[in-house]
Amino acid sequence: MDKDIRELKDCFNLSKNIVAFTGAGLSTESGIPTYRGRGGLWTKYDPMKYANINYFLKDATYYWEFFRDIRYKIIISAKPNKAHYFLVELEKQNKLKHVITQNIDGLHKIAGQKRVIELHGNTREIVCMDCNKTLTMDEAFTLLKNQLPPRCTHCKGILRPNTVFFGESLPQKELDKAISVSKKCDLFLVLGSSLVVSPASHLPQIAKENGSLLAIINIDSTPFDDVADIVIHDAASKVLSDLIEG
Numbered sequence: 001m002d003k004d005i006r007e008l009k010d011c012f013n014l015s016k017n018i019v020a021f022t023g024a025g026l027s028t029e030s031g032i033p034t035y036r037g038r039g040g041l042w043t044k045y046d047p048m049k050y051a052n053i054n055y056f057l058k059d060a061t062y063y064w065e066f067f068r069d070i071r072y073k074i075i076i077s078a079k080p081n082k083a084h085y086f087l088v089e090l091e092k093q094n095k096l097k098h099v100i101t102q103n104i105d106g107l108h109k110i111a112g113q114k115r116v117i118e119l120h121g122n123t124r125e126i127v128c129m130d131c132n133k134t135l136t137m138d139e140a141f142t143l144l145k146n147q148l149p150p151r152c153t154h155c156k157g158i159l160r161p162n163t164v165f166f167g168e169s170l171p172q173k174e175l176d177k178a179i180s181v182s183k184k185c186d187l188f189l190v191l192g193s194s195l196v197v198s199p200a201s202h203l204p205q206i207a208k209e210n211g212s213l214l215a216i217i218n219i220d221s222t223p224f225d226d227v228a229d230i231v232i233h234d235a236a237s238k239v240l241s242d243l244i245e246g
């Protein structure tokens, strides 16, 4: 077994309160591309437009075309991968106390994870901007066959995904909870996040300042590699599989 994996395994054995922080890299093996890093991104649509609130308010059509032609198919066919299920197992053993995710794909919940903090919302939920009625992704996709952008079936308001766009604040309740659990953990485990988007850029620091170990598993380097206790540059699911098998 590699020295790094051995060290990570020792950390897991000693830890009683693990918090996992996950980013887009955790879902690449479920077929969902990242924004950054290798193999990143959809080419035809620009996340600085479809994931930007100012752009959405100006022209909701751009997002909904992207949803209809690209996102819906990717999300609807994505299944949780080994890494998601590893975290579910760790929660069942009561070692993992919370998953904080930046992902909007809902795959942690689909895998059966109970304690998930979705910092950026969930793209499978659609909400009316006027009356707050919620719809499923499938309902929105059906509406899109005749309408662009799709309208609320109750009040005809504009529909939006229940996600945090660039330019919007994070939901306060989720953020407070994420900060609180990061302060209490003894191992803060980063999986597949570039750690450049706020508050990802604060939580590892908060955990460390409160005495936690910090482990980062990411294909590429991150701005926190220098302060982390363990850094492994490899695919998250591979590292976690090595950990179980070792």
Ligand code: NAD
Binding pocket: 022, 023, 024, 025, 026, 027, 028, 029, 032, 033, 034, 035, 036, 037, 038, 102, 103, 104, 105, 106, 120, 191, 192, 193, 194, 195, 196, 197, 200, 217, 218, 219, 220, 234, 235, 236, 237
């Ligand atoms: P990011 O796209 O900024 O970074 C992902 C990181 O994962 C990169 O550094 C990349 O090198 C690494 N990576 C890629 N495949 C990996 C693998 N198999 N194992 C380990 N690492 C891997 O993602 P982020 O930090 O989550 O950033 C932010 C924003 O992107 C968030 O706002 C999030 O909502 C959004 N986003 C979400 C999804 C999703 O829900 N699946 C997908 C794309 C973007």
Ligand code: ZN
Binding pocket: 128, 129, 130, 131, 132, 133, 152, 153, 154, 155, 156, 157
């Ligand atoms: Zn409505």
